[in-house]
Amino acid sequence: MYLSDKPNSLLIQTLLDSLHQDLCLFIDPPDGTKKHPATTCLALWLFQPNFTIGMYYIDPNQGSPADAILVYCDFTAAPKTCLSPLHPQFGYPGPDVVQMRFIRLNSRLTSQNITYSCQPGNRQGPGEREVKFLADTRRQSYLGTLRYYGSSEELDSGDRHESGFQFESEDLDLHPLRDLAVFGSSDLTQEFGFTVGPVCFS
Incomplete structure (x- = not known):
């Protein structure tokens, strides 16, 4: 049986605890x-x-x-x-x-950047590879494409070429990214690497 004039002690204690915590934040x-x-x-x-x-x-x-x-x-x-x-x-x-x-x-939002780096010295022509990024859920992934351009002279100049992948989502369970895999033609001998950036929540 519910008595309307009986105070709800559990609710009162919860409210007091919440007010106490808020007061402590303002004092300290x-x-x-x-x-x-x-x-x-x-x-x-x-x-x-x-x-x-x-x-x-x-x-x-x-x-x-x-x-x-x-x-x-x-x-x-x-x-x-x-x-x-x-x-x-x-x-x-x-x-x-x-x-x-x-x-x-x-x-409410999460973001992360990953930078792809192409090392100089490759003598291959233009080409591309697919790259798959594994989401934090490990059941979902992003699919992207790496494209190789430029003459052998440009790549032999010693300059390092970089491009970035930017990920942003309101599905907060997707980040941080957990792994990546690169697929493509075996005749591409380009030396490359990835730099994993921080995952940010806002």
Whole structure:
């Protein structure tokens, strides 16, 4: 039986806890240190609008600051929380599964860049290869094309040629990218490589 005049003690306690947490943030706002991390870089910027871009601690699940993670905060345009990969791999140090879930819950957009580098010295003519990028879900992927242009003289000049792949999505589960595979003709002897950029949430 429900009694309308009986106070809901659980609801009251939840509201009091929420008000207490909000009051603590105004009295002692986050400053991006290990002891006082914000939930995201956007939250840090809202409390500290004069902060410059750089490395700061965040704690997306707002539990104990012991599991706070160090991220790159990009405050240009819309503030972004960026996680750098382990160079040159697709591993991302810092957030565990829970923290990553909370980063996604506090974001609406994700982006990541990968740069393709062509080394000089190739004597092949124009050609192309397909490249597949594995999404974080490991069930989805992006497909792109690498195109090779230029004469052998241009490639022998010693200049390094680069081009980039830009990924942006509102489906936050797609990033960070986890792997890539290159397909194509075996007669292309061009030496190439990839640089994995940070994954950013905004």
